Amino acid sequence: MKWKNLIKVAFKSIMKNRMRSLLTVLGIIIGVGAVIALVSIGQGASASIEKQISGLGSNLIMIFPGHARVGGVSFGAQSHRTITLDDFKRLEKETTLLKAMSPMVRSGGQVIAGDKNWATSINGVSPNYLEIRDWGLTKGEFVTARDVLARRKVAVLGKTVAAELYGDADPVGQRIRIGNIPFQVIGVLKERGQGMGGQDQDDVILAPYTTVLYRMSDGKNINTIMASAVSTEKMNAAYEEIRKVLRESHKLLPGDDDDFNLRSQTDIIETAANVTGIMTMVLGAIAGVSLLVGGIGIMNIMLVSVTERTREIGIRLAIGARGGDILVQFLIEAVTLSLIGGVIGILSGIGLGKMIANLINMSIIVNPVVVFGAFFFSGAVGIFFGFYPAMKASKLNPIDALHYE
Amino acid sequence: MKTIELKGIKKVYQMGADVEVHALRGIDFTIETGEFVAIMGASGSGKSTLMNIIGCLDSVTAGDYFLDGVHVNDLDKLQLAGIRNHKIGFVFQGFNLLPRTTALENVELPLLYDRRGRIKEPRKKAIEALERVGLGDRMDHEPNRLSGGQQQRVTIARALVNEPALILADEPTGNLDTTTSVEVMTVFQQLNREGITIILVTHEQDIARYAGRIIRLRDGLILKDEPIKDYRSAADDLIELRAAGEALEHGESREATVR
Ligand SMILES: Nc1ncnc2c1ncn2[C@@H]1O[C@H](COP(=O)(O)OP(=O)(O)OP(=O)(O)O)[C@@H](O)[C@H]1O
Ligand SMILES: [Mg+2]
Numbered sequence: 001m002k003w004k005n006l007i008k009v010a011f012k013s014i015m016k017n018r019m020r021s022l023l024t025v026l027g028i029i030i031g032v033g034a035v036i037a038l039v040s041i042g043q044g045a046s047a048s049i050e051k052q053i054s055g056l057g058s059n060l061i062m063i064f065p066g067h068a069r070v071g072g073v074s075f076g077a078q079s080h081r082t083i084t085l086d087d088f089k090r091l092e093k094e095t096t097l098l099k100a101m102s103p104m105v106r107s108g109g110q111v112i113a114g115d116k117n118w119a120t121s122i123n124g125v126s127p128n129y130l131e132i133r134d135w136g137l138t139k140g141e142f143v144t145a146r147d148v149l150a151r152r153k154v155a156v157l158g159k160t161v162a163a164e165l166y167g168d169a170d171p172v173g174q175r176i177r178i179g180n181i182p183f184q185v186i187g188v189l190k191e192r193g194q195g196m197g198g199q200d201q202d203d204v205i206l207a208p209y210t211t212v213l214y215r216m217s218d219g220k221n222i223n224t225i226m227a228s229a230v231s232t233e234k235m236n237a238a239y240e241e242i243r244k245v246l247r248e249s250h251k252l253l254p255g256d257d258d259d260f261n262l263r264s265q266t267d268i269i270e271t272a273a274n275v276t277g278i279m280t281m282v283l284g285a286i287a288g289v290s291l292l293v294g295g296i297g298i299m300n301i302m303l304v305s306v307t308e309r310t311r312e313i314g315i316r317l318a319i320g321a322r323g324g325d326i327l328v329q330f331l332i333e334a335v336t337l338s339l340i341g342g343v344i345g346i347l348s349g350i351g352l353g354k355m356i357a358n359l360i361n362m363s364i365i366v367n368p369v370v371v372f373g374a375f376f377f378s379g380a381v382g383i384f385f386g387f388y389p390a391m392k393a394s395k396l397n398p399i400d401a402l403h404y405e
Numbered sequence: 406m407k408t409i410e411l412k413g414i415k416k417v418y419q420m421g422a423d424v425e426v427h428a429l430r431g432i433d434f435t436i437e438t439g440e441f442v443a444i445m446g447a448s449g450s451g452k453s454t455l456m457n458i459i460g461c462l463d464s465v466t467a468g469d470y471f472l473d474g475v476h477v478n479d480l481d482k483l484q485l486a487g488i489r490n491h492k493i494g495f496v497f498q499g500f501n502l503l504p505r506t507t508a509l510e511n512v513e514l515p516l517l518y519d520r521r522g523r524i525k526e527p528r529k530k531a532i533e534a535l536e537r538v539g540l541g542d543r544m545d546h547e548p549n550r551l552s553g554g555q556q557q558r559v560t561i562a563r564a565l566v567n568e569p570a571l572i573l574a575d576e577p578t579g580n581l582d583t584t585t586s587v588e589v590m591t592v593f594q595q596l597n598r599e600g601i602t603i604i605l606v607t608h609e610q611d612i613a614r615y616a617g618r619i620i621r622l623r624d625g626l627i628l629k630d631e632p633i634k635d636y637r638s639a640a641d642d643l644i645e646l647r648a649a650g651e652a653l654e655h656g657e658s659r660e661a662t663v664r
Contacts, residue, residue, distance in 0.1 A: 318460070320491070325518060399457055399462050
């Protein structure tokens, strides 16, 4: 029989039992729908995470104090040694693969401007911090090398801090106090939005690292060093260089573990990718189970259908249909059924994804690969689970089928 | 030319471990091309079994079956399907139309399974076949909206649509009243006149007389095989029957008005 006729016959028999067909493919609809919805949301989420990560700055390497993992066990970031100004100076002098470096001395406190005050964090940085972080200013200027040398009490406000203290007014040139120390505002940072952990990256004040280190801290320990490798390809080499310098500086013996941590964007992306990978596996399992259930439903209904239509099969065989014609007819019916389920599932999955995304205020990404994958997979389910009933139908003896009651 | 040649055909049905039903116990006969043969016999005498074997729907237990000189015993499943499609038109005991499928689609079906690609416009061909049996105005009806006689004529249209050399009809008039039966026989006689070999099973002597030869079965054996001398035209009988029927109807309606 021609394909057109076969598909027509399949549709006809599916439409004859609309309700039954719908219930049969419900498993597939739910399976495909769930996967499409979750994958679309997941991809939307990881796209926004990736955007934020790349917002950290290009080729960024972060150097933290503390023990590295030993056999997978982390001893806490702050244990034992610290990163000192001395380490920073040595790195500046002895590395060749870092194009920019800045300490990040963290402090915090109550900021007072006139009758307003605001609690925020104060980070001591060097002039090239903006370059390392791919950041910029909307107003004024940034910390200069002279500011660092002279430990000047100048501050660059994050967007949030500026808005909290000055509203729409221009803060540049204004005086503020951080704790007891008076600072002069010299600039305002560009808006950066939420960070990966959901924290407000604009709720910050940047100042010369020397100022923060000597006036607000112990004058020795730097919390973090932010560095930027010369290129993405040189990242690993830069890692090694930093390790070598820091191990020397910390006088570590060859067998000792590093007492500092290096993190880069790639690490973070990898972590995010791991999370996404686990999520994908979970989704795959959900999809697998529900498609299995859906497939069994199809198999069941096809077996019922073959039994119900034994006489029809007998008639077809008697007027010259071959076993193969019958096989193809029932297979096509099973595949049509499962594809209908697949298509409904895809559409409702996209709809559901959009609804959920709207609720939690983010956007979804509908990946065509996933959509086609779901479509073909549901077709494959139809073939796989339709095969046995179809085979059974095609093996019928014409006489027995004709006389079936 | 011999269309059918049966030599010592036996059919045994195995029922359970040790019960055997001997449906046919050695049948020999030959049917020439263009013959119109009626097969008669009591219920259970093996008529349907024989038809199924001739129609290549069932296999023999013993004996040899030649159809147009081809030894059917040697054919495989696919070849048998081909023969059923191209050579034989089958009208079954009971109507056996696909339910919820229009008359036209039912008739078209054998053409859709025809792999020879001979017929370019199956739809047109099916319409012609339906018109031949006088159902040109019922093509879009599904079987449950057709009368018994109309359904039977649809199965005849389906049997002849692929231009078979042989039409097998198992009790085609079994469920029909006299007038409708004769109507159906008119179609068979006309097809036979066009050269198609016809074998028809019936247990009604009146119907059998429209054939040219009667083979009588009893308990799986041939009891009698004889030609019919006086040819009866179903078309002529139909005219008579209709006239009588009309007279009867008029009588009834007159009676009704009197009351
Ligand atoms: N599939 C089968 N299995 C077992 N026995 C069968 C089968 N088909 C037919 N028979 C037996 O074979 C014998 C012949 O049956 P068949 O159907 O050929 O009779 P028939 O002459 O067509 O009767 P009828 O006029 O009632 O249609 C019967 O005794 C019947 O019980
Ligand atoms: Mg019978």
